Amino acid sequence: MNAPTPIKPPLAIDTLVLHGGSFRVDPATSAVAVPIYQTTSFAFESTEKAKRISAFEEIAYTYSRVGNPTVDAFEQRLAELDGGVAALGVASGQAATAVAVLSLVQAGDNIVASRGLYGGTVNFFRERLKQFGIEARFVDGDAPEDFRRATDDRTRLYFGETLPNPRLTVFPIREVADIGRPLGIPLIIDNTAAPLAARPLDHGAAIVVYSATKYIGGHGTTIGGAIVDGGFPWADFPERQPLINSPDPAYDNRSYIDLAAALGGPIAFIVRARAAIVRDLGPSLSPQNAFQLIQGLETLPLRLERHFSNAAKVAEFLARHPKVERTVYPGLQAGEQRRRADAYLKGGYGALIGFEPKGGEEAALAFIDRLKLIYHLANIGDARTLAIHPYSTTHGQLSPEEKLAAGVTPAFVRLSIGIENPADIIADIDQALSGL
Numbered sequence: 001m002n003a004p005t006p007i008k009p010p011l012a013i014d015t016l017v018l019h020g021g022s023f024r025v026d027p028a029t030s031a032v033a034v035p036i037y038q039t040t041s042f043a044f045e046s047t048e049k050a051k052r053i054s055a056f057e058e059i060a061y062t063y064s065r066v067g068n069p070t071v072d073a074f075e076q077r078l079a080e081l082d083g084g085v086a087a088l089g090v091a092s093g094q095a096a097t098a099v100a101v102l103s104l105v106q107a108g109d110n111i112v113a114s115r116g117l118y119g120g121t122v123n124f125f126r127e128r129l130k131q132f133g134i135e136a137r138f139v140d141g142d143a144p145e146d147f148r149r150a151t152d153d154r155t156r157l158y159f160g161e162t163l164p165n166p167r168l169t170v171f172p173i174r175e176v177a178d179i180g181r182p183l184g185i186p187l188i189i190d191n192t193a194a195p196l197a198a199r200p201l202d203h204g205a206a207i208v209v210y211s212a213t214k215y216i217g218g219h220g221t222t223i224g225g226a227i228v229d230g231g232f233p234w235a236d237f238p239e240r241q242p243l244i245n246s247p248d249p250a251y252d253n254r255s256y257i258d259l260a261a262a263l264g265g266p267i268a269f270i271v272r273a274r275a276a277i278v279r280d281l282g283p284s285l286s287p288q289n290a291f292q293l294i295q296g297l298e299t300l301p302l303r304l305e306r307h308f309s310n311a312a313k314v315a316e317f318l319a320r321h322p323k324v325e326r327t328v329y330p331g332l333q334a335g336e337q338r339r340r341a342d343a344y345l346k347g348g349y350g351a352l353i354g355f356e357p358k359g360g361e362e363a364a365l366a367f368i369d370r371l372k373l374i375y376h377l378a379n380i381g382d383a384r385t386l387a388i389h390p391y392s393t394t395h396g397q398l399s400p401e402e403k404l405a406a407g408v409t410p411a412f413v414r415l416s417i418g419i420e421n422p423a424d425i426i427a428d429i430d431q432a433l434s435g436l
């Protein structure tokens with residue numbers, strides 16, 4: 001539970017998904033699969049221990065809102081995979097973003113965020129943060145210097161998405177992180193669309209958030225999220241980051257820097273996220289869902305290989321199809337956008353593709369209605385191939401200007417390519433296009 005991750009010989013990513021973290025076998029039964037510890041509470045060994053644990057002088061499980069062994073196994077594995085110092089599992093991707101941001105901001109503060117974000121994140125930043133007196137300043141994610149220009153003394157964090165859909169232009173992680181670091185401003189990256197393929201902490205990001213609902217779970221069965229802490233030097237910036245550096249009356253007037261030091265690692269951020277925000281707001285990941293997400297994580301590298309190679313084939317097919325006006329896919333981009341895709345994505349260009357059939361909105365809607373194999377639904381990262389018309393659904397509540405900024409035109413169709421046989425995916429797309 002946010003003890004620093006154990007030191008092990010370096011293992012490859014596709015080994016770590018199975019072996020990462022301190023879990024080896026269940027200490028009670030020697031079970032090899034991570035058991036589902038379906039319990040709310042954990043008994044204290046003694047009153048003395050209870051006192052030390054409650055004072056944060058010692059880590060132990062007490063109550064599953066704050067920590068649970070199944071969730072812990074998921075957290076440790078993910079932290080190790082991303083090169084983080086610790087992680088926190090939460091109830092959803094939305095909870096991951098909300099908890100990460102609320103760990104750092106209070107009334108009067110502001111954040112600077114890319115405009116290229118998931119619709120739910122835009123709403124949270126624009127409408128919900130406003131409720132707490134926090135301002136979100138949106139800038140062009142392709143223009144790193146705009147982050148600097150929007151920054152003032154009350155800016156507490158920067159936020160971007162590795163591979164925002166549907167525009168699919170990779171975020172300049174290093175460039176924006178380097179603007180923030182000397183100022184004490186961490187970059188939070190939503191890496192939902194490119195887990196394992198992109199490693200934002202290696203490129204200067206301070207914190208990574210995930211909707212584990214998507215590729216990590218991978219089977220469209222489970223809502224969940226996670227935050228990975230990269231170990232930012234918070235203590236060097238006491239004025240910029242007061243919530244991490246100031247005493248918290250809820251913990252005996254100790255700061256999160258002090259609490260983290262007592263626990264033995266540079267984990268002040270994730271300790272605050274867990275011990276203040278999740279403890280007090282309550283969006284914990286359930287042990288059942290953590291178990292499902294562990295199953296997903298264990299085969300993620302294999303599935304990603306197939307997701308990515310299928311997507312490359314479908315993108316190529318669409319780009320050459322006479323009924324297709326435009327195909328959006330990082331592997332088809334040129335110039336700076338392509339440079340970033342190559343710098344930040346390894347092993348493929350993701351599994352999301354956008355395209356516009358000839359014939360505008362009417363053709364896009366007819367295409368989706370004609371699909372037989374591909375599911376029409378509002379999700380990404382499922383093992384099954386999915387399609388949606390963002391203009392009238394996922395992005396329907398945005399203004400026309402916001403839709404355009406997000407790359408959502410009336411004719412735009414978004415595909416999330418699954419792991420079926422690629423010939424069957426292409427055949428379904430082909431038959432749907434041929435009827436237009």
Ligand SMILES: *Cc1c(COP(=O)(O)O)cnc(C)c1O
Pocket residue numbers: 092093094095118120121161190192193210211212213214223224225380
């Ligand atoms: C789905 C998604 C979210 C929200 O995740 P939930 O698990 O649905 O709460 C956040 N960011 C991105 C990029 C997403 O695709």
